Every structure is written in C-alpha cells, then in structure tokens.
Amino acid sequence: MAFSGAKIIQPLPLHTTIRSPNNPLLFDPFTSSPFLGSTRTLRLSQSISASQRRCASHIVAVSDVFKEKKLKSNTNLLLTKEEGLQVYEDMILGRAFEDMCAQMYYRGKMFGFVHLYNGQEAVSSGFIKLLKKEDSVVSTYRDHVHALSKGVPARAVMSELFGKKTGCCRGQGGSMHMFSAEHNVLGGFAFIGEGIPVATGAAFASKYRREVLKEADCDHVTLAFFGDGTCNNGQFFECLNMAALWKLPIIFVVENNLWAIGMSHLRSTSDPEIWKKGPAFGMPGVHVDGMDVLKVREVAKEAIGRARRGEGPTLVECETYRFRGHSLADPDELRDPAEKARYAARDPITALKKYLIESKLANEAELLAIEKKIEEVVEDAVEFADESPAPSRSQLLENVFADPRGFGIGPDGSYRCEDPKFTEGTAQV
C-alpha cells in the first residue's frame, strides 16, 4: 500500500476558510428571492439577512473555537451531570449492543450482512442526543446504534436482527433497514448514498410544513449519517447542491472511518478532506474529532441550531474509526494493526469516562451502575428476541402495498386483497 496509516495519526490540521470579500459568492442567497410564492421566506430572509451574511462568510472548524474556550476556563463545564450520564449511557448501550450482536451472529441467531458500530459511538451519541423526537435520522447499513440513540427500544432492534415479528420492522427489514415511524428513524439503507436523498426529502418536508402548510413551529431537522466512501457518490453531491440551494434543515454527518470495506479513503478520493466539499456548495464544512464525544456535541449544537433557525445545511466530517471489520463477515486483514491500536487508545467511551471522573461530574460507582444496567437491558433484549415468534406465512405480502388494492383485480372480479389467503403468497398474483 502506497499510503501507510502513519499519515493519519495526527488529527487533521484545523483549517479556517474565510470567504473573503475578494471572492464573493456568485449567487448571493440573501438578496435574491428564489421563492416567489411564499412571502414568509422573504420576510425571514430580509430580517435576518445581515446576521446570516455574517455567519455564512466565516467557515470555521468549530473545534478550533472549542479548544480556545476550554483553555480559557475550566470551571465552565461542557455538559451537566445529567447530560453527561445520558451520553455515557447511550454510548455504553451502543457498544454493549454491538458486542452482543457479534456474539449472536457467531451463535447463528442472525444472518446476512451485519455491520457494527464499535468505536464510532461518539458520533451517534454526540449528535442524536441533541435531537427532539420529531427530528429525523437517516442512516446507512451501520444503523443499529443510530436507531438506539434515537430511542428505538433495544428489544425491538434485537428482534429485528433475529428476524422475528416483534422487530421494529416486523422482521422484514433486517440489520440494514432499521425504521421507526414513532422515533422518526427513516432507515437503514443497504446501498450507500441511497439514504441521502431521502434525508433531503425529510428536510424538504420540514421546510414545506413551515412555509406552505404554515405550521409555524415546525423546525424539525434531519441528520443524514453516511461514510467516507459515500462522499464519492453522485447522490451525495446532488443532495449537497439541493440542500444548500433551498436552505434545507439538514445536517450531513460524514463518519469518516477511513475505510470503505477494504478501500482506504486516501486511495479512492482525490481530495480526502471531505469537509472542504461543503463550502464548494455554499454551506459550512466542519471537521471534528469524531472520537471525542464532547467535541462532536459542540459542533452538533452549532449545526443543529443553524438548521433550526432556517440558515441551511451543514457538512460535518467526523474523523472516527471502526474497531471491528466492515461487517461480521469481513476478516479485516488489510488495516494496519498499529493504526487500530492508535485509535483503540482513543476509545470514546474511556475518554468520556475519564472526563466525567476528572471533572467530578460522576464517580466510578455511578458509571459502573450504568454499565450494569445496560448489560441487563441488552440481555433482556436478547431474551425477548429469542422468545419472540418468527413471522407467520400470512405476513408475507401484507406490507407490499400501503393500499392493498394495488394487487389488482382477480379473474373473479373481486380485489385480490379480499381473499383472506392472499397475503400468504399462495394466491396467483
């Protein structure tokens, strides 16, 4: 391999890109009014255009700002005890759940492609714990922990992995399709890049609700999680363009774990610094250390706040690492063990634990209690999934159509869905 892992040890330099007056935006979104019909947008942009102008012209790596803040005062803690414990619990849940998944997979309880999130918990907890229930999360096939962070019960996720009918998708989706209408988890997509347009659509719906349906308080944001490999896909760029064009309330979170199965990010990308691609489309691009949940949380607060205020999308590149292989079927022979060791030393959970104890937000006993509790939750989830029944035959065709008349009219003149056995797939379709 031409590029060894050694280049990546140091965190990437924190860049500051300032849009100078010499390079003004060719299309100034604040003066022209792209939308004719909705006067509400016009009013909004006119009133806060000045501040928007200020905000958008400085694209800073927020971790830069954060570092300064931390150095200045150490009495000003970054989160409260409650928040700290919440985030810690979430990360422990993610880790324990994924470890249990691995166990269950090797015991033959789940099959197919299972992609685990070990090592990347900081990104999920850092971002999703700041969301409301109505905000949406869109993920890829590495979606177990995103679903858990968003609030989907561990039982439902585990049953889904076991393929039981009590799973969050009735056993029909599997590992790569975690959906929850209640918690607004919009998947779970097997093909990379496929979920980004869906996330853009969810953000569009939020904007639509506010401006067309006049639901004034609708400020739901959408988070789209995807990896470094996806950032070379056309759908990514198309959506960056549209999101920036219409100022959609979406945050594109790149979980750059440097590897797309066996393809190193450096080997596949002409410019490996993904955050730079944001400003190319007119949105802030931020790079953050994805192994540090507090840094991620700070950036997330800023980005989510931006989206809620209607200022548009943000591209956040989180430098992170997956401790396991791409999937449970991946022997993971290509990655340098030294690189793995280096990132293992930056384990986000141990880092947060250290921070909580050192800043006296929590003591060992409390954290241990959380770990015990999560252990029980995960074991209970496995038990529940084990005992749940597998889907029955009648479930086979039930959800193909939202309106089952879509199966058509049979030779006898009645709709096929009226035949009580049609969902079993025995009726001729």
Added chain:
Amino acid sequence: SPNSLPHSTPFSIKSTNTHKNQKTFLNLSAPLPLLNKSIPKSYKLTFGFHFEFPHLLIFHNPPFFFNFKKMASIFQGVGTATTLSSSASFDSNKFHPSSRRSLSERKVSFLVVRSDAAKMNPGLNKIGGRADQLVTNAVATKPDTSAASTAASKSGHELLLFEALREGLEEEMERDSRVCIIGEDVGHYGGSYKVSKGLAPKYGDLRVLDTPIAENAFTGMGIGAAMMGLRPIIEGMNMGFLLLAFNQISNNCGMLHYTSGGQFKIPVVIRGPGGVGRQLGAEHSQRLESYFQSIPGIQMVACSTPYNAKGLMKAAIRSDNPVILFEHVLLYNLKETIPDEEYVLNLEEAEMVRPGEHVTILTYSRMRYHVMQAAKTLVNKGYDPEVIDIRSLKPFDLHMIGNSVKKTHRVLIVEECMRTGGIGASLTAAINENFQDFLDAPIVCLSSQDVPTPYAGTLEEWTVVQPPQIVAAVEQLCR
C-alpha cells in the same frame, strides 16, 4: 350479415365515460403520430371523412377487391359459431350503447366521485385524514343505469390531454395542500409539455419545485418527503430520464413500505412522457414500463385519452401506493370533451373501448389509436374486434380481460414495448396461466422491434406496430 354490424358512426372511440355521443378527435393541428403522407384527394372523397392514417390506404394490400359475398359467408359462419359458444347473458341488445356502458360502468362508477352522489367524506379533505375506501366488493354494486346516464352532465368542456392532466393536478393540489410537484422545469417553465403550466404562480415555488438536473436525488427527495407525510408528484421530463432514478424507484419507492414493516407509506406519483415519438432518437423514445414492471410495491398505469388521463392522475395522487403514470409524447394534444363534475377513475381497472365478439385486442397508450384505426378496417372487412385499453399495466385487470377472453376466445396484444420482456410478454403469460381453457388459439402479441428506436422516419415507423400489421394479425387469428 355485414349489415348487422354495430359500426355506423364515423371514426370514433367508444369510451366508458358518461357521455352519450362521445367523440374523441385527434387534434388536426398537432403533429400526426404517423408519417404525414399526403393523401390523394380521391380517397378523401370516397370515404367521406378525414382519414387520420392516410398511408393505411396506400399500404393496405389487397384492399377493396374482395369477393364480398364470400367474405359475408365466412363471416356468417364465424359469427354463428361464436354466437353459439358465447354465454347466454348476452342478448340481442348486446350492441346497444347504454347496456354496453352499464357493464363497464359498474366498475367505473365504483370509485367515481359524483356530484350527485353522496358528497365526499369531509374527512378526506382534512390534512392527514383519509376516508377509508377499503373495497368490500369490486363488482357487486349495481348502480342504477338510468341514474348514471341522467346524472352525467349534458355539457362537458373540451380540452387537450395535457390540459386534462393539468386539471387533475390542479384539482388535487387545491384539495390537499400536501400535494406538491417536483421536477425539472415544472415551475417557471410550466412543464416541458405544459402539464404544470400556471401552477407555480398560483401555488408558489415550493409547491411546484423546479429542481436541478439530478433525477436520482430529487426522486429520492420526493420519496423522503412522502415518508414524512407529503404527497409529491415527481415528473421525469422524459420517462427515459427516470433510468437515472432507477435506484430510488426500485430500492426506495417500491421497497420502503415493506422493509419498514408498513411504518412508512410512499404515496408518490411518478409521471412523465415516454414512448416512441416522432424521430426523437433512441434515448428519448424509451418504454420504461417494461423495465419497472418487476418492481414489487409499485403500481403502473398508462393514460390514453384526456378523460382517463385526468381520472388516473387524480386516482394516482389519492392513492397511498407509489404509482407510475405513463403518458405518451404523441398523445398530449388529443382533444376530448370531459365532464365538468369531478371524477376519479379506478387505478386497477381496464377500459372497454369497443365491445366485440370475434377477437379480444388488448392494448394501451398510443397503440390504442393504432388498434382503433385497424378496427375500422377490420369492421369493414366483417370482423368484430373487442378492444380493451388495459390502462393498468401493473397489476393487470384480469377480470375484464378474462371476461373478454371467455367471450371471444382469441387474444391479440398490441403494445409499444419491445418484444423481449415487455408488458405484452407478461400479459401473455398471465392470460395463458389464468384463461388457458378459454383460448381457441395461441395468444398473438404484437410489440415493437427489439431495437433502439432509429432516428430515420421510415425505420422508426417500422419499429412500432402499425395498423396493417394489426389487421393482418386479426385475420390470421380468426382464420
């Protein structure tokens, strides 16, 4: 005898709408679907009306020098045979227009929203409300046929097909503010075929969204918006462009309702013009219905007249399933008088265009007009074809098709898809599977050649099925 043939009115398409003297004209000012060869004046005078497919006269061989007596006797033989074998439910009034309509109206009226009938459930108009229209019995309702015909408005309004589509769009957008249009040039430009003209100034740039040229992304965007409660209509400027959106249509549109265990519905309408036009070249002349037909979870319909265009558009928008509505580039300028009152057609049903006895001709979209043209010739020759516009490409309306097969025992499918893997291929399989016992002859399927549509006019003409071929096929089938 030939005199008992029902056909007596000039070139008209008998469609299943509530108008008595329904006539559909091809707008003469629009480019003709076929080669615009000039007809010798003598032919025009002989036939007494403007013949839309002039070269039919020129190519038809041998045309008019039949031994009519022999023809009549053959026909009588054929006619008797079929009369004997036809079911007893058909009486001597079978060609009476109103009874014909009553048969097909039973199905059409089921979901038709009539102004005289019970007013629409106000729940339907609420955002998020959806009246439960779950069908309990598709056929059994017996509407009062006299009420049906008197309820029909005596005056409709005449418009072109693209205007009918626009009317449907506008009515649905008015009715439900969650309905939005997403596509290239749908807003300020009014749609490349003017289907959405005037809607952006009326509803705003967010409801009629002009997108950048990113089919995959904006189709996915529409799907994501649909999952969050909106009802987008995604326009492909040309159906062929939707090949770029195949990922989203196949993976997300068709699958997400299922893989989410029924948690999210995708009530999108994907529409656009397709089909072979006039020398548009290979890429702009694609028939995507054959590519999409295997995708589970979607419905496909094809419109062919202004009446069914508006009805199907409205039905597709109201449906909770993802529906792909196939329009045809050459049919946008068809003119027809459609009812003033609101109506919604049934997405899963076929349309009886011309009842007959001898052979069932199944077709859709533009080929309907080629078939009707051939039907004229066939009728003059003494045949009585039954023409059904299948309209619903996925799923097939096996009830109407089956009834027809049981009556005529001979099936001819005329489609514009390619020979390999087209809608006709699937339909042949479906009919063979379900109605094997009722067929007297193997199903004949006329499709386009397996070739990228050539640019040259002559080659393009030979790519698609032409009326003489249809006539020849029927003659072969009915031998």
